[in-house]
Every structure is written in structure tokens, then in C-alpha cells.
Amino acid sequence: MDFLMFQLIQESKTPLYEQLYRAIKEAIINGTIEEGIKLPSKRKLADYLAVSQTTIEFAYSQLVAEGFISSEPRRGYFVQSLEELAIIEQNSPSIMQEENNISSFSIEFSPGKIDTDSFPFATWRKYAKDIVNDENKDLLQLGHPQGDYGLRQQISSYLFQSRGVKSTPEQIILGSGTEQIMPLIIHLLGDKAVYGFENPGYPLTHHLFFKDSRKSVPIPVDDDGIVVAKLEQTFANVMYVTPSHQFPTGAVLSATRRSQLLAWAYQQDNRYIIEDDYDSEFRYTGKPIPALQGIDQNERVIYLSTFSKSLMPSLRIAYAVLPKSLLLQYKQRFSYYSATVPRMDQHILANFMEDGYFAKHLNKMRKIYKRKLEIITKTIMQYEPTVTISGEQAGMHILLTIHTTKTETELVNRAKQADIRIYGLQEYISSELEEKAVPKLVLGFGGLKVEEVASSIHQLMHALEITKTL
Ligand SMILES: Cc1ncc(COP(=O)(O)O)c(C=O)c1O
Structure with a gap:
């Protein structure tokens, strides 16, 4: 990296070196400057930003002291891995997961997921x-x-x-x-x-x-x-x-x-x-x-x-x-x-x-999803009549109606606490939340592995405190 464009404000009460230190630190934290990148030499950056080399020296020293960059003799300054830094440990993984749309739940009943194991x-x-x-x-x-x-x-x-x-x-x-x-x-x-x-x-x-x-x-x-x-x-x-x-x-x-x-x-x-x-x-x-x-x-x-x-x-x-x-x-x-x-x-x-x-793929997938659905139906039968299924004729999601004194929001939150993501029907309603309505949960099963379907349902029921009737 030969240049780094930061706007430093001469008139600011914050010293120039501190402005530069903060700007580089922020760029490292949010990933704009990636791990392993070589920063511009002090001389080049000083020329480029029209400030003294001492300003750059102070900013780089502070970043070295905090572990954001390392100084390697005769090679220059390199951006460090952020894994060991507490501040990043708290934030970075979840941001990355969000960016990559990766679920952070151990069981995800998402209606938008498909079976990835069977793709040709x-x-x-x-x-x-x-x-x-x-x-x-x-x-x-x-x-x-x-x-x-x-x-x-x-x-x-x-x-x-x-x-x-x-x-x-x-x-x-x-x-x-x-x-x-x-x-x-x-x-x-x-x-x-x-x-x-x-x-x-x-x-x-x-x-x-x-x-x-x-x-x-x-x-x-x-x-x-x-x-x-x-x-x-x-x-x-x-x-x-x-x-x-x-x-x-x-x-x-x-x-x-x-x-x-x-x-x-x-x-x-x-x-x-x-x-x-x-x-x-x-x-x-x-x-x-x-x-x-x-x-x-x-x-x-x-x-x-x-x-x-x-x-x-x-x-x-x-x-x-x-x-x-x-x-x-x-x-x-x-x-x-x-x-x-x-x-x-x-x-x-x-x-x-x-x-x-x-x-050919559709025929194969129809059988796989049908199998998953059969397992769900059989497993849910053990919790009837507290739980009933509807919407099972087609697709990759069903609706569970839960006869309980708990509200839908409570059920969704209980599942979340057990690291399970399930979606309340109210999330799909464009009007006000109806806390008195009989709770209904939208359960997507496309992304579950066949062998995990039954245990995932049992874990969900356990989290919702619903006991078997059979
Ligand atoms: C009702 C409905 N229509 C369409 C889609 C697909 O949308 P897209 O083609 O944007 O992936 C979905 C979700 O998968 C859906 O639930």
C-alpha cells in the first residue's frame, strides 16, 4: 500500500497524529484495511498527507502499542490479525455472520433454506x-x-x-x-x-x-x-x-x-x-x-x-x-x-x-423433502393435540399451531434461548401484533438434514416446554 487517504483537519482540537491513529484503527476494525497489508512508509504517507514524519511516527507507534499493526525492521508496518483483540472478538464474528447471512443458531427452521447435501x-x-x-x-x-x-x-x-x-x-x-x-x-x-x-x-x-x-x-x-x-x-x-x-x-x-x-x-x-x-x-x-x-x-x-x-x-x-x-x-x-x-x-x-x-433433480428432491415431512408429521404426532400441523401438502415449510397459555412471542424467545430459530406467524402479519391469538409457528424444514429432523423437533418441543402425549 503506497497511499492512505484520510482527511486530517489542521484546525481541529484533536492533534493530527491522533486523528490519523483513530482513522487507521477504525479502518482496520471495519476491515477496510485487511490483515497482512503493509502500510505506507512514514516518509511516503507524510508526503502524501502533507504532514510531518513525526505525526506519522506518533500515530504508527500508538497503533503498534495497541497491537493493531506490527513494526518489522527494514520491512515496514503490517496490519495484525485482530483475533486476539478483545474489542474485535466481541463484534467481528457476528458482523461477519450477518454479512455472509450465516445463521448463528444451532437449529434453524428457516423457510428460505434448501437441502444442500443433495445438490448435483x-x-x-x-x-x-x-x-x-x-x-x-x-x-x-x-x-x-x-x-x-x-x-x-x-x-x-x-x-x-x-x-x-x-x-x-x-x-x-x-x-x-x-x-x-x-x-x-x-x-x-x-x-x-x-x-x-x-x-x-x-x-x-x-x-x-x-x-x-x-x-x-x-x-x-x-x-x-x-x-x-x-x-x-x-x-x-x-x-x-x-x-x-x-x-x-x-x-x-x-x-x-x-x-x-x-x-x-x-x-x-x-x-x-x-x-x-x-x-x-x-x-x-x-x-x-x-x-x-x-x-x-x-x-x-x-x-x-x-x-x-x-x-x-x-x-x-x-x-x-x-x-x-x-x-x-x-x-x-x-x-x-x-x-x-x-x-x-x-x-x-x-x-x-x-x-x-x-x-431428475426435482424428482429426487421431492422424495427427500417428502421424507423429511413424514418424519416431522410422525414426530409431531407425539405432541398432539397440544401441537397440530397444517400446510403440509406442499413446499418446504409447515405451520404448527400450539395450544398453550404462552404467547407466540414467548415461544419464539424460548426457542431462541435454546439456540433454535423458529418464526412466529405474527412476523408475517402486516397489522399489529395480536398477543391473544393462538400461537402459530412457521417451521421451514428444507435446510435440515434428514437424520436431524426428529431430534430437532424434540429439542424445539423441549425448549417450548411441551411434553409428549404419546
Ligand atoms: C412467497 C415467495 N415467493 C418467492 C420466493 C423466492 O424469492 P426469490 O426468487 O427472490 O429468491 C420466496 C422465498 O423463497 C417466497 O417465500
């Missing part, structure tokens, strides 16, 4: 190797704004076969996650739109519709999904729904409600349904339920899905199927935006799908 690394690596190749120089250039045609073609045929979604590749738009596509759709639907969103629901929608002060109304959810009768009483003209497996209650939108919802959309020209079909690949009981988009006769469903559950959340590939009525507007207004998904990833995925590995 070798196959994925082969496709990645084939793509990262100088025969594919073209992939270094920007591709189609909606995403490359090959992947859109694969998605279109997959959607038709597995979800009954009718689309052409031209109607598909790729984006780096549902969270990136949703604002785009909101933009497309214009400022006049009034949104209905599920309550409880996906936190992203609360932020997008409610907290960002868009015109929006929460629509209640019961065992049959959203209560369409309530929607009909509002001014909403766009309804966001997760009909195949409501997030987070797990309810499946009943056939009657599906027809009601479509009928609601058909009543006015400007009404749309945003169907988020995020985890429908994993359905464990009964016949597969086709997507609403497939039964829509009037181009009123904007279909959304993601590879976050089916492959991995870090891939950041989601997609929307726009009704033809909105496609032209989209092309006119958005085609100057570049695709947000790296082209190499698009091609790896397209080839993976084309060669049948995606379907």
Missing part, C-alpha cells in the same frame, strides 16, 4: 465448464433484455408440462429473483394500481405494497387461502397470491376460491392477479393443482416463479410470464434495461434443463 455439484460443474469456454465469447456481451431465448424456451416447456402454464418464450422475462421482478411488474402496472396482498404473507410483499406506501389493502387468509369475499369489498385491482401453497400458512387456494378470484379479475378490464408459484414443484399429496394462469381465459394472470426453491436461492433466477395484453407495454417501456441474470448462468441452467437434469 458434479453435473452442474460439467455444464459450467462447458459454458466457460472461449468458444462462447459471445456470452461476454449483453444478451436479450428478457433473458436468452434458450432458457426462456426451456422454462416455457417446463411450465406447460409441470404446471399447465400456457406461454411462449416471448412472454417470459427473467430476473435476478422474485424480489427484482416484483418492482418491475409494479412499475408496469402504473401508479393507479391498488394492490391486494395476502395477510399473513410474504414479507417482500408487505414491504413493496404496504411499507413503500403504495395504495394497497391486506386481504385475510384462512384455511382455504385468501378470502376473496373480502377482496371484493375493496378498491384493489391487482391481487398478489400464492395459491398453490400460501406463504406462510401453507393453505392451498380451494377450487371455489380459485373460480371466485378469476371471476373477480374478469369483472373489470384493469384487474390482474399476480400468481406467485414459488414452491409448487414440491407437492406431496393429492393430484397436482394446475396454476391459475393455465385456467385463466382472459389474460389476467401474471405468473411468477423462481429457481430459489427448486435449485438454490443463491442462483438468483426467477421469471414472470406476462399476459400478452401487458407484453407490448413491457417491450415499449422496459426493453432498454439489460437482463439482470448473468448470461453464463442462464446457459448453464438452460443446458441442465434441456438434458433432463432439472426434472
Whole structure:
């Protein structure tokens, strides 16, 4: 390192050397200057900052004395490892964990986690190797704004076969996650739109519709999904729904409600349904339920899905199927935006799908998640009727209803004290906390290892002071 830019204030009451010492110390603590880095020589830094060498000398000496840097004869000053410093020991690991989104809990029932043990690394690596190749120089250039045609073609045929979604590749738009596509759709639907969103629901929608002060109304959810009768009483003209497996209650939108919802959309020209079909690949009981988009006769469903559950959340590939009525507007207004998904990833995925590995992976994962769910159901049976399960038809999370005198917050906190992270249903509700409501816990099981599922549930029950009934 030859330079270090710090603004030292000559007029300040704090001496220059102290200002410099503090600035370097802070940069070391927050990681801007990393361990092992050689600091500029005293002469160079003095020249650069236009101060005397004595100022630098004093600042460096103080940092040496406190162990932040070491002075090595004839080599210079080097930033030290911070591990031994008490101040850093307290803060640094948790900050790093937060930065890397690493859980600090020993058991994590997160609805956002997938099974990482079963990912076909070798196959994925082969496709990645084939793509990262100088025969594919073209992939270094920007591709189609909606995403490359090959992947859109694969998605279109997959959607038709597995979800009954009718689309052409031209109607598909790729984006780096549902969270990136949703604002785009909101933009497309214009400022006049009034949104209905599920309550409880996906936190992203609360932020997008409610907290960002868009015109929006929460629509209640019961065992049959959203209560369409309530929607009909509002001014909403766009309804966001997760009909195949409501997030987070797990309810499946009943056939009657599906027809009601479509009928609601058909009543006015400007009404749309945003169907988020995020985890429908994993359905464990009964016949597969086709997507609403497939039964829509009037181009009123904007279909959304993601590879976050089916492959991995870090891939950041989601997609929307726009009704033809909105496609032209989209092309006119958005085609100057570049695709947000790296082209190499698009091609790896397209080839993976084309060669049948995606379907194979889904079949394998369905069995694994089903197995986990069976273990959960069997284990929870031992605690019935204090604890009951719902939302277990699909996906990677279920809902536990706990019949207890304790509140939901108390239960979540008790779990935390036992180093277990579980999510209270209230965390997904956009209105005030209802402390009197029967506690419900959202239990994600995707990330648990099969062999740990039963013991994790028993540990949770122990932490919640719920005893076995069987
Ligand atoms: C309801 C819902 N939609 C979509 C997603 C996926 O979002 P993304 O595609 O941004 O990972 C999730 C979470 O995994 C979800 O719970």
C-alpha cells in the first residue's frame, strides 16, 4: 500500500497524529484495511498527507502499542490479525455472520433454506465448464433484455408440462429473483394500481405494497387461502397470491376460491392477479393443482416463479410470464434495461434443463423433502393435540399451531434461548401484533438434514416446554 487517504483537519482540537491513529484503527476494525497489508512508509504517507514524519511516527507507534499493526525492521508496518483483540472478538464474528447471512443458531427452521447435501455439484460443474469456454465469447456481451431465448424456451416447456402454464418464450422475462421482478411488474402496472396482498404473507410483499406506501389493502387468509369475499369489498385491482401453497400458512387456494378470484379479475378490464408459484414443484399429496394462469381465459394472470426453491436461492433466477395484453407495454417501456441474470448462468441452467437434469433433480428432491415431512408429521404426532400441523401438502415449510397459555412471542424467545430459530406467524402479519391469538409457528424444514429432523423437533418441543402425549 503506497497511499492512505484520510482527511486530517489542521484546525481541529484533536492533534493530527491522533486523528490519523483513530482513522487507521477504525479502518482496520471495519476491515477496510485487511490483515497482512503493509502500510505506507512514514516518509511516503507524510508526503502524501502533507504532514510531518513525526505525526506519522506518533500515530504508527500508538497503533503498534495497541497491537493493531506490527513494526518489522527494514520491512515496514503490517496490519495484525485482530483475533486476539478483545474489542474485535466481541463484534467481528457476528458482523461477519450477518454479512455472509450465516445463521448463528444451532437449529434453524428457516423457510428460505434448501437441502444442500443433495445438490448435483458434479453435473452442474460439467455444464459450467462447458459454458466457460472461449468458444462462447459471445456470452461476454449483453444478451436479450428478457433473458436468452434458450432458457426462456426451456422454462416455457417446463411450465406447460409441470404446471399447465400456457406461454411462449416471448412472454417470459427473467430476473435476478422474485424480489427484482416484483418492482418491475409494479412499475408496469402504473401508479393507479391498488394492490391486494395476502395477510399473513410474504414479507417482500408487505414491504413493496404496504411499507413503500403504495395504495394497497391486506386481504385475510384462512384455511382455504385468501378470502376473496373480502377482496371484493375493496378498491384493489391487482391481487398478489400464492395459491398453490400460501406463504406462510401453507393453505392451498380451494377450487371455489380459485373460480371466485378469476371471476373477480374478469369483472373489470384493469384487474390482474399476480400468481406467485414459488414452491409448487414440491407437492406431496393429492393430484397436482394446475396454476391459475393455465385456467385463466382472459389474460389476467401474471405468473411468477423462481429457481430459489427448486435449485438454490443463491442462483438468483426467477421469471414472470406476462399476459400478452401487458407484453407490448413491457417491450415499449422496459426493453432498454439489460437482463439482470448473468448470461453464463442462464446457459448453464438452460443446458441442465434441456438434458433432463432439472426434472431428475426435482424428482429426487421431492422424495427427500417428502421424507423429511413424514418424519416431522410422525414426530409431531407425539405432541398432539397440544401441537397440530397444517400446510403440509406442499413446499418446504409447515405451520404448527400450539395450544398453550404462552404467547407466540414467548415461544419464539424460548426457542431462541435454546439456540433454535423458529418464526412466529405474527412476523408475517402486516397489522399489529395480536398477543391473544393462538400461537402459530412457521417451521421451514428444507435446510435440515434428514437424520436431524426428529431430534430437532424434540429439542424445539423441549425448549417450548411441551411434553409428549404419546
Ligand atoms: C412467497 C415467495 N415467493 C418467492 C420466493 C423466492 O424469492 P426469490 O426468487 O427472490 O429468491 C420466496 C422465498 O423463497 C417466497 O417465500
